Amino acid sequence: MCFLLRRLGHAAFLLLGVSVLAFAFSTLAPGNYFDEMRLNPQISAERLSALRADYQVDRPMAVRYGRWAVALLHGDLGFSFAYNTPVAPLLWTRARNTLLLTGTATALVWMLALPLGVWSAERRGRPADVALSWATAVLLIVPDLALALGLLVLAVRSGWLPTGGMVSVGFDGFSTGKKIRDVALHLVLPVTVLVASALPVLLRHVRAAVAEALEASFLRAAEGHGISRRRSLYRYALPAAAHPLIALFGFSLGTLLSGSLLVEVVMSWPGLGPFLLEAILARDLYVVIGGVLLSTLFLVAGNFAADLLLYWADPRIREEAPER
Amino acid sequence: MEPMIRVENLVKRYAGRGLGRRAAAFTAVDSVSFSILPGSTLALVGESGSGKSSVGLCLACLERLTSGQIWFDGHDVATLAERELRAVRPRLQMVFQDPATSLNPRWTVREIVAEPLLVQGRVANRERGVHAAQVLERVRLGAEYLERRPAELSGGQRQRVAIARALILEPKLLILDEVLSALDCSIQAQIANLLVELQRALGLAYLFITHDLKMAAHLADEIAVMSRGKIVEQGAAEEILRDARHAEMQNLLGATLVEREVIAVVRER
Amino acid sequence: MNSYRGNTDLRRVLEVRDLCVAYGRRGGGVWRALSGVSFGVNAGEILAVLGESGSGKSTLAAALLRLLPANGRITGGEILLEGADVVRMDAVGLRRVRGSGVSIVFQEPSLALHPTIRVGEQVGEVLRAHGMRGRRERGERAREILAKVFTGDVERIFSSYPHELSGGQQQRVLIAQAIACEPALVVADEPTASLDSPTQREILALFRSLRDALGIAFIFITHNPALLAGFADRVLVLYAGKVAEVGPTRDVLFAPQHPYTQALLKCVPQVEHAGAAGRKLPLPVIAGAPPSLGVLSQGCVFEPRCEERMEMCPVREPAAAMVGAGHEVACLKFPRECG
Numbered sequence: 001m002c003f004l005l006r007r008l009g010h011a012a013f014l015l016l017g018v019s020v021l022a023f024a025f026s027t028l029a030p031g032n033y034f035d036e037m038r039l040n041p042q043i044s045a046e047r048l049s050a051l052r053a054d055y056q057v058d059r060p061m062a063v064r065y066g067r068w069a070v071a072l073l074h075g076d077l078g079f080s081f082a083y084n085t086p087v088a089p090l091l092w093t094r095a096r097n098t099l100l101l102t103g104t105a106t107a108l109v110w111m112l113a114l115p116l117g118v119w120s121a122e123r124r125g126r127p128a129d130v131a132l133s134w135a136t137a138v139l140l141i142v143p144d145l146a147l148a149l150g151l152l153v154l155a156v157r158s159g160w161l162p163t164g165g166m167v168s169v170g171f172d173g174f175s176t177g178k179k180i181r182d183v184a185l186h187l188v189l190p191v192t193v194l195v196a197s198a199l200p201v202l203l204r205h206v207r208a209a210v211a212e213a214l215e216a217s218f219l220r221a222a223e224g225h226g227i228s229r230r231r232s233l234y235r236y237a238l239p240a241a242a243h244p245l246i247a248l249f250g251f252s253l254g255t256l257l258s259g260s261l262l263v264e265v266v267m268s269w270p271g272l273g274p275f276l277l278e279a280i281l282a283r284d285l286y287v288v289i290g291g292v293l294l295s296t297l298f299l300v301a302g303n304f305a306a307d308l309l310l311y312w313a314d315p316r317i318r319e320e321a322p323e324r
Numbered sequence: 325m326e327p328m329i330r331v332e333n334l335v336k337r338y339a340g341r342g343l344g345r346r347a348a349a350f351t352a353v354d355s356v357s358f359s360i361l362p363g364s365t366l367a368l369v370g371e372s373g374s375g376k377s378s379v380g381l382c383l384a385c386l387e388r389l390t391s392g393q394i395w396f397d398g399h400d401v402a403t404l405a406e407r408e409l410r411a412v413r414p415r416l417q418m419v420f421q422d423p424a425t426s427l428n429p430r431w432t433v434r435e436i437v438a439e440p441l442l443v444q445g446r447v448a449n450r451e452r453g454v455h456a457a458q459v460l461e462r463v464r465l466g467a468e469y470l471e472r473r474p475a476e477l478s479g480g481q482r483q484r485v486a487i488a489r490a491l492i493l494e495p496k497l498l499i500l501d502e503v504l505s506a507l508d509c510s511i512q513a514q515i516a517n518l519l520v521e522l523q524r525a526l527g528l529a530y531l532f533i534t535h536d537l538k539m540a541a542h543l544a545d546e547i548a549v550m551s552r553g554k555i556v557e558q559g560a561a562e563e564i565l566r567d568a569r570h571a572e573m574q575n576l577l578g579a580t581l582v583e584r585e586v587i588a589v590v591r592e593r
Numbered sequence: 594m595n596s597y598r599g600n601t602d603l604r605r606v607l608e609v610r611d612l613c614v615a616y617g618r619r620g621g622g623v624w625r626a627l628s629g630v631s632f633g634v635n636a637g638e639i640l641a642v643l644g645e646s647g648s649g650k651s652t653l654a655a656a657l658l659r660l661l662p663a664n665g666r667i668t669g670g671e672i673l674l675e676g677a678d679v680v681r682m683d684a685v686g687l688r689r690v691r692g693s694g695v696s697i698v699f700q701e702p703s704l705a706l707h708p709t710i711r712v713g714e715q716v717g718e719v720l721r722a723h724g725m726r727g728r729r730e731r732g733e734r735a736r737e738i739l740a741k742v743f744t745g746d747v748e749r750i751f752s753s754y755p756h757e758l759s760g761g762q763q764q765r766v767l768i769a770q771a772i773a774c775e776p777a778l779v780v781a782d783e784p785t786a787s788l789d790s791p792t793q794r795e796i797l798a799l800f801r802s803l804r805d806a807l808g809i810a811f812i813f814i815t816h817n818p819a820l821l822a823g824f825a826d827r828v829l830v831l832y833a834g835k836v837a838e839v840g841p842t843r844d845v846l847f848a849p850q851h852p853y854t855q856a857l858l859k860c861v862p863q864v865e866h867a868g869a870a871g872r873k874l875p876l877p878v879i880a881g882a883p884p885s886l887g888v889l890s891q892g893c894v895f896e897p898r899c900e901e902r903m904e905m906c907p908v909r910e911p912a913a914a915m916v917g918a919g920h921e922v923a924c925l926k927f928p929r930e931c932g
Contacts, residue, residue: 217704224658224699225770226692227722235718236707314709315754372760372789478882479646506786508645508816513860513876520873535789538819542862543873 078286098271105194117206209241250306327359367544423482612670644831702763713751840920
C-alpha cells in the first residue's frame with residue numbers, strides 16, 4: 001500500500017514540476033502573441049496595450065503562474081488568444097479525436113503483438129520465427145513518414161479509402177450508422193501507419209520476454225504434470241513474462257496523446273498534435289501549456305497504471321520483507 | 325595459545341522495512357561468542373535459519389554488525405572504516421557454497437583467481453598470472469585450467485577455483501560457508517582432504533559452517549551448535565559428540581544416527 | 594532394517610528394459626547418457642537410484658516421463674508403465690499418463706513453482722489437467738491433498754505464494770502436486786538436495802508415510818548414500834550411464850559387491866570415530882574422474898579407476914550377474930551363469 005502511495009506522490013510532484021517548467025519556458029521564450037499584432041498596421045498602439053493589460057501579459061511570471069495554477073484547480077485552463085475562447089473545451093475536442101485514433105491503434109497493436117510474440121517465441125530459431133524477424137526488421141526500417149505518404153498515394157490512386165481528415169463532407173447529415181462507417185473508413189490509413197510503426201518493437205519485446213519465461217523450470221514441471229502446452233503457455237509463461245510487458249503497456253498508455261503527431265499532420269487528422277503545433281507557432285501561451293500538461297498527465301497516469309497493474313500481478317512486489 | 329580471532333557478543337539484527345513495520349525486525353544472531361586458535365578448525369553447525377551464515381558474513385566483514393566485537397590481529401574489525409578494512413581483508417577470506425554463482429561465468433579461471441590481487445593493487449599484471457598458476461597448483465589444478473571458464477569445469481573443480489581465489493592473498497583465516505554441501509559424495513571427500521592438507525601446509529584457521537554433522541565431526545577441532553541465533557553447545561569435538569545434550573544437537577545427531585550404523589559396518593569390512 | 598513388509602504387492606508398476614538415451618552435441622557427436630539400463634519397480638516399493646554427477650540419474654528421471662530436452666533422444670529400449678510402453682506413446686497418451694500414471698518431483702522447489710500463482714491453485718492446475726473442471730471442486734480436493742503432506746494450517750498454505758514458504762514447505766507443495774492424481778509411481782529427482790539435514794529427514798519420512806497410506810511406489814534419485822538406510826527398499830547404483838549394482842538396501846549398503854559402490858561408501862565420513870585419532874585423516878577417494886560419455890568404450894566403464902582391475906576388464910563389458918536374492922552386479926568378478 002505504501003508502495004502505491006509513494007508512486008502517487010511521485011506522480012503529483014512530477015505534474016507540478018512539469019507545469020512550472022512548461023510555464024517558465026513558454027514565457028521565457030522570446031516574443032509573445034501580441035508581437036505579431038504589432039506588425040499589423042490596422043491595430044493601434046492603444047488597442048494593443050489595452051489587450052496586453054487585459055491578458056496581463058506584463059505581470060511578473062511568478063504571479064501569472066500563481067493565478068494560472070489557482071485557475072487550474074477550478075478546472076479553468078486559461079484563455080486562448082488565437083481563438084478567443086477558453087482553452088479547455090478546445091483541447092478536449094481535439095484530444096478526443098486523438099484518443100480515438102491512438103486508442104484504436106494501441107488496442108490493435110497489443111492484440112496483434114501478444115499472440116504473435118508468443119507464437120514466435122515458441123518457435124524461436126525455426127524458419128517461421130526467422131521469417132517474422134525479417135518482416136519486423138523491414139517494418140522497423142521504413143520511416144513512418146514514407147509509410148504514411150505511400151499509403152496516401154495508394155488511397156488517392158485507388159480511391160478505395162478517404163485521403164485524410166476524420167469525416168467526410170456532409171458528415172452532420174449522415175445517419176448514425178453511416179457516421180460510424182465514415183469515421184471507421186477514415187481511421188484505416190492512420191491506424192495502419194501507427195500500428196506498423198509500433199508493432200515491430202512491441203513484438204520483439206513480447207517475444208524476448210516470453211522466450212525467457214519459456215526457459216523456466218516451472219514450465220518443465222507443468223509439462224511433467226500433464227498440463228497441456230497451450231494452457232501452460234497462457235497460464236504460466238505469459239504471466240511470468242508480464243513484468244517487462246506491463247511496463248511497456250504503461251508506456252503505451254502514456255503516449256496515447258503524444259505519440260501520433262506526425263501521422264496526424266500528414267493525414268490531416270484533427271487531433272491534438274496539429275493543434276498544439278499551431279499554438280506553439282502562434283505563441284498561444286495557455287493552449288500550449290494546457291496541451292503539454294494534458295500530455296504529461298497521460299504519461300504519468302499511464303506509468304501509474306503500470307505500477308498498479310504490477311502491484312496486482314506480482315505478489316512479490318507487495319512483500320517488502322528482507323529474505324533472510 | 326592466543327586465539328587468532330575472538331568474537332564477543334556478536335549481534336546481527338535485520339531492520340524492519342516498510343511503513344508501519346510490515347516486515348518485522350529480525351534478529352539473526354543473538355549474542356554469539358567464540359574464538360578460533362591458529363591452525364585449527366571451528367565448525368559452526370545448525371539447520372538453515374539458525375544464523376550461522378550471518379555469523380560468517382559478519383566475520384568476513386561483508387555485513388555490518390548490530391553490536392559486538394570481533395578481535396582480529398589486535399583490532400576490533402567491527403569498528404573499522406572501509407578504508408582501514410582494506411588492510412585487514414586479505415587475512416580474512418571467505419568461500420561460498422555455490423561455485424556456480426560465486427564465480428563470474430564470463431571470466432577465465434586466471435582472471436577469477438587473480439582478481440583479489442587486482443583489487444588490492446599490489447601486484448603488477450604480468451606477475452598476477454604467475455601467482456594465479458602457483459595458487460592453482462596448491463589446490464591441485466594444473467596450469468591448463470587457467471584459460472578455462474567455469475562452465476567447462478565440474479562442481480569439484482569450481483570449488484577448487486573458489487578456494488584458490490580465497491588463498492591468493494595469503495589469508496590466516498578462511499570462512500567456509502557450506503562449501504561441501506553442493507558436491508557429490510566422493511568429491512566432498514576430495515575437497516575435504518584438500519582442506520585438511522592446506523591447513524597443515526599453510527597454518528590456516530577455518531570457520532567451517534555447515535549443517536552436515538558428519539563432515540563437521542570429521543574436520544573440526546571444536547564444534548559450536550547454533551539454533552535460532554544462539555550458540556547452544558560449544559566445546560571440543562569429541563566431547564560435543566559424546567555428550568550431546570541439547571535438543572538441537574540431538575536433532576542433528578539423530579539425523580545422522582542411522583547413517584552411522586550403516587557406514588560403521590561398511591568400514592569394518 | 595525397515596523394508597516395507599505390509600501388503601507386499603508384487604505387481605510390477607514399472608519395467609525398464611535396455612534403456613538407451615543419447616544427447617546430440619553441438620558440432621556433431623553424441624553423448625551417451627544411458628546405455629542398456631534395466632530394472633523394475635514393484636507396487637508400493639521405494640527404489641533409490643544412487644549416482645553422482647554425470648551418472649545419468651537426472652536423465653533417467655526425465656526419460657521415464659519423456660521430458661528430455663530438445664537434443665535428447667531415447668535411442669533404444671522400453672519403459673513399461675503398468676504394461677504400456679512410454680517410449681512408443683503418442684503425445685495425447687503421454688500427456689494423460691504424466692501426473693496420473695507417473696509423476697515427477699524436481700530438485701529446486703523454488704524454481705519449479707510459478708512465482709505469482711498461489712500454491713493451492715498450482716495444485717489445482719494439476720487436477721484440472723486431468724479432468725477436474727469445477728473450480729470449487731478443485732479447491733476442495735487441493736486442500737485435501739495439501740492436508741496429506743502438511744501438518745498444521747492447511748488453509749494458510751493453500752493461499753500462500755511460493756516465496757512466502759520455506760524450502761521444505763515448497764518441496765512439500767511439489768510433492769502434493771505429484772500425488773494429486775494418485776499416480777502409481779512418483780519419480781523424485783534429488784528432492785532434498787537443497788535442504789538442510791533435519792528437513793531432509795522430514796521429507797523422507799513424508800515419502801514413507803505416503804507410500805504406506807496410498808501405496809505409491811517411489812523412485813528416489815540422490816547422490817547421498819547416507820540418506821538411504823532405513824528409507825529405501827532397494828538401491829540401484831548408476832555409474833556412467835550403466836547399472837553397476839542393484840539389490841535390497843541392506844545388501845547394497847552393508848555388503849556392496851561392485852568396486853564402485855564399495856569405494857563410494859568408503860568416502861562418507863563417520864560421526865562415531867571423531868576422536869582425535871580418526872579426525873582429519875584423509876578420506877578414501879576414488880582416483881581419477883568419471884569417463885567422457887562421448888566415446889564408445891570397450892570393456893568395463895569403471896575399469897580405469899577400479900582398484901580390483903583384472904586383465905579382461907578393459908576388453909569385455911560386464912553383464913549383470915546374480916550374487917544374492919534380488920541382488921545383481923555388473924562386474925567381471927562375478928561371471929554370469931548361462932541362461
